[in-house]
Amino acid sequence: MNRKTHRHRIRLSGACVVIMAAVLGTSSCMVPASGEAWSDTLVIGIESEPDILDPQGAGGWVTYRINHQMFEGLVGQDLSQPSAEAASTELKPLLAESWDISADGLTYTFQLREGVKFHDGTPFNAQAVDFNIRRMWDKDAPQYDVRAAGNTTFLWQFLEDITVVDDYTVALTMSQPFSPFLRLMAQGGTGAAVMMSPDAVEKYGDQIQNHPVGTGPFKFEDRVRGERVTLVRNDDYWGEEAELEKVVFRPIPDAAARVNSLRNEETDMIAVPTPDSIAKLEDDGFVITEAAPPHIWYLTANMNEEPMQDVRVRQAISMAIDREGMADGLLESTALPAYRNQAPANSAYLASADTPYKYDPQKAKELLAEAGYPDGFSTVLETSVDGSGQMVPVQMAEYIQQNLAAVGIDVEIQTYEWISYISHYNEGLQDGVGMAQMSWGMSTPYWLGIVTNVNLIAPNGPNVGYYDNPEMQDAIDAAILATDDETATKLWADVNAIAIEDLPFIPIVNDKSPYVLSPRVEGFVLASEEWYDLTNVSLS
């Protein structure tokens, strides 16, 4: 045997030993044995480093899932019922015990809960509400915060005045009726109308984001960037006290690393596992929790691009995409096919037996030929590489690329990092870009009114595809003005019908938002929302 061959064999044997160790190692993975002593700290593996902990100015769902445990608004959502029991969440009184809306729909009077204190001891009252709302809305107020205002414009756009009626009563006056207002008050994500301690805001100024002080069931303990955000139970909470003493949110951006940390007992619960790991995790005794959060993974059509201006082209694209195949195959049933422009978790979701634009490549080709593109055309699809609610965007875009190639549409995919992508996307779709992907939605039907509103065309709003349809606009305006629920629901159904017919954006799938829990986590409920409540969660 010559020296070279011998050396080669030694290297090969070494590699085999390492690989065998790895294979043997992974096959012995299993759920921790019961009976061990557990700490009373819940560790949650989250998808990315959170944004700032100023809930009014912070962006993204990942951060709001943390802020939601510390902060409360006047109006809340009932997050105790899983999606299977409640398709959309019920609004519930939170820091306001009740509210009254004037007959003309212009004045909202909130009766506040008494005896509530912020974590720093500051009393919660009408002055505190006035202080907080002015921070987001009143440019002349000393506490006005540009970032908080920017992130909550959608909520305060028709607010004309705020009046402190007495210590526990606040009245908000609108310039026009705005039926989604209460539900928007309960929203989080990008900007949330929750109450922060006025004393803390004044004391910490710009640094309030590092000293979050709310009224919620958990209070802030510490934050080590890149490592953890720790919350502890608020023993002076006005409502039902949390079961857990401590919660740690640990950013682990890599999905496979999150799965590993759960298997190795370093976390008790993780968000968004890799789709292909779910079945094995379930077999190994971990608990998979899914829900129907109110967002859609969709493509926005650029109405400035010639082919996309023709509704038949948009319809053809919609019919050329095999949503069932993507949801069941690529995404391994972690999503449902979406054919409508409101998510099922939305109060205005149109549940009907027929499925618009069912997968039919032949019909898609006919529509393209009718529109004057018998040989198809070339276009660009933009997407991100990751992000909350995005699932596996690049693979999904490639799936769409293949589907569209089958009907003659040649798609070039351009990708961006998530936060860069949001910023780029919000500037509006550029010339040459036919479609851009986004994953978004709200539990209020008004969301459809936001993304298609002619007054909110990018870069001054989220209508990034420059959609301008007077018929749709009239329908949205009418729905906003409706002052009773029944009329509003009927009018939103009209808006939805136009959206389905005209396809300003093309819905693809509804994410089931899977979470994986260690078997010792009890009481965790995933409701039809992007965030969850940890009050009733405990560890066995």
Added chain:
Amino acid sequence: MTLFSLKRIGSALLVLLGVTLIVFLLLQLVPGDPARAILGQGATDEAVQQLRNELGLNDSLPQQYATYLGGLLTGDFGTSISQGLPVLELLLPKLGNTLILAAAALIIAVVFGVTLGVIAARKQGGIFDRVAMALSLGGASAPVYWAGLLAVAALSLGLGWFPTGGMYNAREPGGFLDLISHLALPAVVAALVPLAVIARLTRAEVIEALSGDYVTVLRASGISERTMLWKHVLRNALPSLIGIIGLQVGYLLGGVIFVEVVFQWPGLGQQLYTAITANDLPIVQAGVLFVAIVFVVINLISDLLTAVLDPRAKAA
């Protein structure tokens, strides 16, 4: 020596200035508007413009660069867009964590690398030499992220000996032993490449030194083989070793960025990765600059040290 040192320091400063310019210019190519990213999509054009003015984003490029350089000189590295904190305050603890990891990796690489190299040279052509060199070739060729994933699969998930990542146990943070258990895997993985390089170079240097006339003289004087090898031969190889170890420190700092991402080590690399995905320009700029400064300073020190130990190096 003084002239050599001054020249060497001068060129190091020039390199750093070049780095600041390249970092500054590269980041102009990143898409998206930082002002809009800060204010959110609902912000008015007026607010965005106001913030662009405040951040100096509407100034000409040379003006922005001059402001940037002026800030650096006064210790102002800017404010993080995503975290809203002074960049220096945010990055210094991360730099500390990275140095812990890099130092642990360096100790492993030097101790094992030099030992392996010397023994391999002593037993040149034997089984130990062949195995050690084959392993070192494997170590030098293995991508660190791949080696990291393999280590996690085998030693964390498989045998349960080590945690899969992070710096402390999130339930009970703190404690030296906790730190060591979290440090072990990433340090070993980060040490693989420098260990291999140091081992191979040490072997070559020692083999060369062993052929020197003074070795024959020393052997003839009856000195023990061990003393001759570890004391005299290794000392002769030291200047070259210091040079290569200095370079490895630089590569280590680059390499630990991948290791930090794989093991979620809260260091500069992990922070840079997060900042890049968050389009947080001030952190990216400062992070790259920190790595460059450490790289240049370590190389400067190793060059000066080599020159002290081996005056011939000054001519090179």
